[in-house]
Amino acid sequence: MVELNNGLAFEALNDRADALSLLETRRSASAKAMTEPGPSAEQLDRLMTIAVRVPDHGKLTPWRFIVFEGEARERAGGIVAGRYHELHPGHGEETLSAQRNMFSRAPCVVGVVSTATKDHPKIPEWEQLLSAGAVCQNMLMAATAMGLGAQWISGWFAYDRQVLTALGLSDSERIAGFIYLGTPAQLQDDRPRPEPASLTTRF
Numbered sequence: 175m176v177e178l179n180n181g182l183a184f185e186a187l188n189d190r191a192d193a194l195s196l197l198e199t200r201r202s203a204s205a206k207a208m209t210e211p212g213p214s215a216e217q218l219d220r221l222m223t224i225a226v227r228v229p230d231h232g233k234l235t236p237w238r239f240i241v242f243e244g245e246a247r248e249r250a251g252g253i254v255a256g257r258y259h260e261l262h263p264g265h266g267e268e269t270l271s272a273q274r275n276m277f278s279r280a281p282c283v284v285g286v287v288s289t290a291t292k293d294h295p296k297i298p299e300w301e302q303l304l305s306a307g308a309v310c311q312n313m314l315m316a317a318t319a320m321g322l323g324a325q326w327i328s329g330w331f332a333y334d335r336q337v338l339t340a341l342g343l344s345d346s347e348r349i350a351g352f353i354y355l356g357t358p359a360q361l362q363d364d365r366p367r368p369e370p371a372s373l374t375t376r377f
């Protein structure tokens with residue numbers, strides 16, 4: 175049993191006893207309720223090493239990472255809040271402060287950037303995008319296996335080109351996901367999971 179520094183038993187969220195039970199029980203921790211500590215430098219390095227171990231047709235490596243830690247989260251939040259203010263000038267201070275806090279909710283946020291190219295002669299863009307999704311999921315799984323809480327988030331700003339440019343993305347790059355990493359501050363109820371039989375036909 176792993177005791178979190180806030181007293182929660184992580185096994186109540188995820189059964190990490192073996193690979194299959196982890197896969198069967200993994201669930202996200204809420205980015206809104208995440209506290210310190212985040213991943214150590216070694217853990218983050220290991221997380222990214224695991225995350226890139228995904229199927230990648232053509233070995234194109236069509237993804238990259240942007241890490242937001244420490245005061246960089248406030249700088250990123252400032253960009254989000256500034257753009258929000260430009261788009262919705264009539265908001266209240268509370269809303270603006272929530273926008274400014276977007277990257278500071280967790281100790282560490284990893285932006286998984288899709289660098290897919292549309293015009294590759296052999297590998298369809300769709301397959302490159304799927305590979306970026308696999309990177310996000312691998313990171314979630316690895317973080318959960320390490321005893322961290324993790325959530326895959328987009329948010330309106332993941333689709334705002336001005337914000338993306340300010341965060342360092344080129345015009346053709348997109349956010350596959352922001353992976354929020356930290357220590358879960360509360361037990362998260364699981365959600366109903368689909369019954370595979372209802373999604374499956376046999377040909």
Ligand SMILES: Cc1cc2nc3c(=O)[nH]c(=O)nc-3n(C[C@H](O)[C@H](O)[C@H](O)COP(=O)(O)O)c2cc1C
Nearest residue numbers: 200201202203325326327328329330350351364365
């Ligand atoms: C591409 C993508 C973007 C997402 N963006 C958000 C988001 O912005 N906000 C949110 O609350 N959940 C978002 N989610 C959903 C959460 O990651 C997650 O599915 C939810 O918290 C339930 O988690 P679990 O099924 O992993 O337990 C997104 C999921 C995906 C795949």
